Amino acid sequence: MTKETFTFQAEVGKILDIVAHSLYSEKEVFLRELISNASDACDKLRYASISDSTLLNTNSEFKIEIEVDKKNKIFNLSDNGIGMTKEELIDSLGTIAKSGTQAFMESLEGKDEKDVKSSLIGQFGVGFYSAFMVSDKIIVESKKAGASEAWSWTSDGKGSFEIDSVEKETVGTKIILYLSDKDKEYLEADKIETIVKKYSDHIAQPVTLKSSKKDEEDKVLNNASALWTREKKDITEEQYKEFYHHVGMAYDDPWLTLHNKSEGIISFTNLLFIPSNRPFDIFNPDRKANLKLYVRRVFITDDCEGLIPPYLRFVKGIIDTDDIDLNVSREMLQNNPVVAKIKSALIKRVISEIKKKATKDPENYVKFWDAFGAVLKEGIHEDFTNRDKLLEVSRFKSSESESLISLEDYISRMKDGQDKIYYVSGEDENKLSQSPHLEGFKAKGIEVIYMTDPVDEFWLPSVGKYSEKDFQSITKGGADLDNIKSDKKDNKKKKSNKNIDKLLASIKVTLGDEVKEVKVSERLTDSAVCLVAGDGEMDMHLEKLLKQHQQIDKTSQKILEINPTHPLIKDLLKIVDNDKEKIVFDDASWLLLDQARIIEGQPVSDPNKFARRMNSLLQRGIGL
Numbered sequence: 001m002t003k004e005t006f007t008f009q010a011e012v013g014k015i016l017d018i019v020a021h022s023l024y025s026e027k028e029v030f031l032r033e034l035i036s037n038a039s040d041a042c043d044k045l046r047y048a049s050i051s052d053s054t055l056l057n058t059n060s061e062f063k064i065e066i067e068v069d070k071k072n073k074i075f076n077l078s079d080n081g082i083g084m085t086k087e088e089l090i091d092s093l094g095t096i097a098k099s100g101t102q103a104f105m106e107s108l109e110g111k112d113e114k115d116v117k118s119s120l121i122g123q124f125g126v127g128f129y130s131a132f133m134v135s136d137k138i139i140v141e142s143k144k145a146g147a148s149e150a151w152s153w154t155s156d157g158k159g160s161f162e163i164d165s166v167e168k169e170t171v172g173t174k175i176i177l178y179l180s181d182k183d184k185e186y187l188e189a190d191k192i193e194t195i196v197k198k199y200s201d202h203i204a205q206p207v208t209l210k211s212s213k214k215d216e217e218d219k220v221l222n223n224a225s226a227l228w229t230r231e232k233k234d235i236t237e238e239q240y241k242e243f244y245h246h247v248g249m250a251y252d253d254p255w256l257t258l259h260n261k262s263e264g265i266i267s268f269t270n271l272l273f274i275p276s277n278r279p280f281d282i283f284n285p286d287r288k289a290n291l292k293l294y295v296r297r298v299f300i301t302d303d304c305e306g307l308i309p310p311y312l313r314f315v316k317g318i319i320d321t322d323d324i325d326l327n328v329s330r331e332m333l334q335n336n337p338v339v340a341k342i343k344s345a346l347i348k349r350v351i352s353e354i355k356k357k358a359t360k361d362p363e364n365y366v367k368f369w370d371a372f373g374a375v376l377k378e379g380i381h382e383d384f385t386n387r388d389k390l391l392e393v394s395r396f397k398s399s400e401s402e403s404l405i406s407l408e409d410y411i412s413r414m415k416d417g418q419d420k421i422y423y424v425s426g427e428d429e430n431k432l433s434q435s436p437h438l439e440g441f442k443a444k445g446i447e448v449i450y451m452t453d454p455v456d457e458f459w460l461p462s463v464g465k466y467s468e469k470d471f472q473s474i475t476k477g478g479a480d481l482d483n484i485k486s487d488k489k490d491n492k493k494k495k496s497n498k499n500i501d502k503l504l505a506s507i508k509v510t511l512g513d514e515v516k517e518v519k520v521s522e523r524l525t526d527s528a529v530c531l532v533a534g535d536g537e538m539d540m541h542l543e544k545l546l547k548q549h550q551q552i553d554k555t556s557q558k559i560l561e562i563n564p565t566h567p568l569i570k571d572l573l574k575i576v577d578n579d580k581e582k583i584v585f586d587d588a589s590w591l592l593l594d595q596a597r598i599i600e601g602q603p604v605s606d607p608n609k610f611a612r613r614m615n616s617l618l619q620r621g622i623g624l
Contacts, residue, residue: 003162003163003164004162004163004164005160005161005162006090006094006160006161006162006163007159007160008094008159008160008161009094016129016132016157016158027133027134027183028186028191028195028199029130029199030130030131030133030134031077031186031192031195031196031199031200032195032199032200032242032245032246033127033128033130033131034077034127034128034131034175035064035077035196035199035200035203035207036127036200036203036246037127037128038064038077038078038079038081038173038205039064039079039081039203039204039205039246040081041079041081041082041083041172041173042062042063042064042079042080042081042082042204042205043081043204043298043299044081044082044299045062045080045081045082045083045145045171046062046298046299047298047299047300047301048082048145049145050298050326052146054146055145055146055171056145062079062080062081062205063079063080063205063206063208064077064078064079064203064205064206064207064208065077065078065079065207065208065209065210065218066192066207066208066209066210066221067209067210068187068189068192068212069187070184070187070212073178073179073180073181073184073187074176074177074178074179075134075135075176075177075179075186075187076174076175076176076177077174077175077177078172078173078174078175079172079173079205080170080171080172081171081172081173082144082145082171082172083142083143083144083145083147083171083172083173084142084144084151084173085144085147085151086149086151086163088142088144089140089142089151089153089163090153090163092128093128093140093153093155093161094161127249129157131175131177132157133183134177134179134180134183134186135157135177135178135179135180135183136156136178136179136180137154137155137156137178138154138155138156138157138175138176138177138178139152139153139154139175139176139178140152140153140154140173140174140175140176141153141166141168141173141174141176142168142172142173142174143168143170143171143172143173144171145171149165150165150166150167150168151163151164151165151166152164152165152166189209189219192209192221193209193219193221196221196222197221197222198238198242199242199245200221200222200242200246201222201223201239201242202222202223202226202227202239202242202243202246203222203224203246204224204225204226204297205224206220206222206224207220207221207222207224208220208221209221226294226297226320227239227240227243227271228259228269228270228271228318228320229269229297229320232259235259240254240257240259240273241253241254243271244257244273244316244317247271247273247290247292247316247317247318248273248275248290248316248317249290250275250316252275252276252277253276254273254274254275254276255273255274255275255276255364255367255368255371256273256274256353256354256357256368257271257272257273258270258271258272258273258274258317258349258350258353259271259272260349262345265341266321266323266338266341266342266345267321267322267323268319268320268321268322268323268342268345269319269320269321270317270318270319270320270346270349271317271318272291272315272316272317272318272346272350273315273316273317274314274315274316274350274354274368274372275314275316275371276367276371277371278314278371278372279314282313282314282372282375283374283375287313288303288305288313289305289307289308289310289312289313289315289316290302290313290315290316290317291304291307291308291315291316291317291318291319292317292318292319293307293318293319293320293321293333294318294319294320294321295320295321295322295324295325295326296320296322296326297320298326300324300326300333301333304333304334304339305334306333306334306335306336306339306340306343307319307339307342307343307346308343308346308347309343309347309379309382309383310378310382311375311376311377311378311379311382311383312346312347312350312376312379313375314371314372314375315350319342319346321338321342323338324336324338324339347383347386348386348389351386351389351390351393352389354368354376354393355389355392355393358393358395358406365395366395366403366404369395369404373394373395373453374453374454374455376390376393376394377390377394377453377455377456377459378455380394380455380459380463381455381458381459381462387463391407391463391466392406392407392408393406394406394407396410396449396450396451397429397449397450397452398410398447398448398449398450399433399438399441399442399447399448399449399450400413400445400447400448401447405449407421407466407467408467410447410449411466411467411469413447414447414469415444415445415446415484415485415486416484416485417483417484417485418446418484419469419470420469420470420471420472420480421449421465421466421469421470421471421472422441422446422447422448422449422472422473422474423448423449423450423451423460423471423472423473423474424437424438424448424449424450424451424473424474424475425451425452425456425457425460425473425475425539425540425541425542426450426451426452426541427452428452429450429452432450432452433450435599436523436524436526436527436529436530436599437474437475437523437530437532438474438523439523439524439525439526439527440481440521440522440523440524440525441474441481441523442525443486443525444481444484444486445486446481446484446486448474454545457539457541457542457545460473460539461539461542473533473539473540474523475531475532475533475539475540475541476532476533476534476535476537476539476540477532477533477534477535477536478522478535480522481522481523482522499573499576499577500520500564500573502576502577503562503569503572503573503576504518504519504520504562505518506576506585506589507560507562507589507592510585510586510589510590511560511589511590511593513557514557514593514605515531515557515558515559515560515593516534516556516557516558516559517534517559517560518559518560518561518562519559519560519561519562520561520562520564521561521562521563523561524561524562524563524566525563525565526563526566527563527566527599528562528563528566528568528569528592528595529560529561529562529563529592529593529595529596530560530561530596530599531558531559531560531561531596531597531599531600532558532559532561533556533558533559534556534558534559537556538556540558540600543555543556544600544601544602560592560593560596562592568588568592572585572588572589583616584617584620587613587616587617588617590605590609590610590613591610591613591614591617593605594610
């Protein structure tokens with residue numbers, strides 16, 4: 001057959017260019033990546049052979065072999081795993097089959113080298129390409145289990161690759177590296193053994209170095225037992241890290257490691273990891289959890305939706321159980337009662353360990369929360385059973401604290417007479433801190449929680465309360481601050497004015513149906529006006545989000561609250577009975593409403609009228 005030449009997918013070309021400039025800090029990790037891929041290939045064939053035993057033939061013992069040719073500077077690594085077809089060679093080694101790849105690559109532009117490395121490694125299957133750091137040319141020969149033909153993939157990593165048929169008797173894959181002159185050290189037996197023990201001791205298949213001498217035996221370089229089957233006391237932190245890098249396809253170190261054996265009605269072993277860094281696509285609706293399911297040490301699937309809920313999709317690792325039939329189909333796993341029980345146990349275990357970490361190491365917990373808090377809070381809305389536990393580990397920013405607080409922290413600081421947990425919703429903490437709705441609360445030293453994640457708007461209405469304390473948005477209903485005792489001596493009391501009712505009524509007449517009501521505010525101390533939603537109505541920020549996403553056609557009428565102590569309101573009180581100043585009064589009333597809308601990020605009712613009124617009042621010299 002004639003050779004076929006293909007051009008790399010554009011994103012692969014970019015990745016290869018980055019790899020060529022030392023993507024990894026240590027070149028030796030190329031061997032870790034190749035062994036990891038070979039191990040996965042063996043796992044896949046072991047699973048496939050459950051339903052079709054003919055695929056194994058004589059390959060009953062899975063292995064990974066390394067052989068070197070020092071004279072010609074050739075490094076060979078082969079496995080007897082599932083192998084690849086011609087199409088799979090092209091798809092696996094010529095493209096990166098992952099949604100959002102182009103957008104991700106564009107996001108790396110302008111970042112420094114450290115950010116590029118930490119972002120790229122682990123986000124895509126770039127492990128194989130690391131071999132180009134030490135190679136001038138790479139040949140991959142592969143034969144798919146059950147197939148009669150074998151194929152080769154050849155490239156120098158500079159823009160194109162060739163596909164050709166090849167003679168290969170055994171099933172599996174052989175990778176042939178033509179090492180560059182400066183990387184000949186990776187042909188030395190001691191160097192290879194050191195690297196394998198450092199990075200791949202956890203690999204379940206034996207990694208064997210073929211002897212170059214007739215009178216010497218081949219040497220197995222690793223422990224060759226699945227890491228999760230060993231006792232925790234026999235596993236080092238470095239071994240856990242390397243297994244995390246392998247199973248999670250990640251480059252960062254795990255923030256938390258959970259290695260447990262559960263025995264009882266359902267028995268299983270879990271080796272789970274919570275990453276330190278948040279994947280760039282964590283909020284992609286198509287993103288799935290990265291958990292591998294094993295049955296009696298046999299890999300079954302890494303795509304079992306029923307194993308862990310979406311709000312824990314950042315958890316990586318493996319589950320191994322003896323209580324599922326090896327012949328179970330992946331489709332049947334979705335509704336398998338054993339899987340459901342394992343899922344329930346995993347949720348409790350992960351949340352419990354997260355809570356311990358939050359209690360024992362609150363400073364380090366902040367790092368986790370910044371990365372995954374918004375994802376974890378999805379469970380408050382979705383998982384009624386574990387809602388209270390999730391609320392306990394949730395953390396928030398607030399008006400009275402520079403550090404993250406828990407709901408228990410908030411309740412412990414509530415003022416005498418306060419019976420609600422006050423919060424304000426928005427997209428930006430800094431903007432929320434400047435909201436006029438906060439003024440009265442700040443004046444009395446009443447803490448207000450900032451709800452800045454979109455999911456907050458959905459779990460708050462369904463939860464309603466925590467520890468018998470109702471959640472109350474400060475942008476809706478009455479503030480009810482008079483009954484709350486303040487510990488601040490400079491709290492100012494508003495003086496009543498007999499004309500205030502007439503002022504409220506006059507503004508309402510002027511604005512008509514543009515507002516639901518005009519009333520005196522308990523929450524304003526510095527600003528003249530603000531808009532609030534009525535009791536029982538939708539929170540203003542949630543309504544804004546739904547309107548933006550076309551979930552509702554129009555927004556409801558709002559209440560305009562005014563601050564009777566503000567100089568502008570006092571000036572309006574002076575002219576409320578003056579018919580000659582009716583135009584001035586009306587213009588000012590409309591401008592106050594537009595001002596309140598602008599503060600809430602809403603458009604003014606009529607830009608042309610807004611400009612005319614503003615110019616008119618400026619000309620008259622009114623205090624605007």
